[in-house]
Amino acid sequence: MTITERLAQDMKTAMKARDKAKLSTIRMVRASMQNEAIKLGKDSLSEEEEMTVLSREVKQRKDSLQEFKEAGRDDLVEGLQFELEVLQAYMPKQLTNEELEQIVQEAIEEVGATTKADMGKVMTAVMPKVKGKADGSQVNKLVLQQLS
Numbered sequence: 001m002t003i004t005e006r007l008a009q010d011m012k013t014a015m016k017a018r019d020k021a022k023l024s025t026i027r028m029v030r031a032s033m034q035n036e037a038i039k040l041g042k043d044s045l046s047e048e049e050e051m052t053v054l055s056r057e058v059k060q061r062k063d064s065l066q067e068f069k070e071a072g073r074d075d076l077v078e079g080l081q082f083e084l085e086v087l088q089a090y091m092p093k094q095l096t097n098e099e100l101e102q103i104v105q106e107a108i109e110e111v112g113a114t115t116k117a118d119m120g121k122v123m124t125a126v127m128p129k130v131k132g133k134a135d136g137s138q139v140n141k142l143v144l145q146q147l148s
Contacts, residue, residue: 003050003090004033021079025086029057051132058087095133103129104142116147
């Protein structure tokens, strides 16, 4: 079952349960996916494109959550945390730090990277493998550590 199909099914369930917060979040994600499909000139998105949109939405929520916490806006933090939980349910299982280190190490060996100047090559090799399964900033830190 694709992410879009799961979203449609969960949207119906949220409507029946009168769960306005969850329904609102699901509608927002579906709208983002529809907008992406229109932007790409397609009727529907591939699994990878759906994951890209979902990852973007999760990243936006995480960034906003951090900013709201720093600004002391606890009223907005709670709503964003709920949205983040709903979105995380559609994301694939996140990689552990050990699994991520293994992927980074393999990529470094694969591209023959030795210095920080080779970081772009390593990131280009790693990111498609971990798409949706790890945060880009976490990958970036690990690559820097390995190349230092």
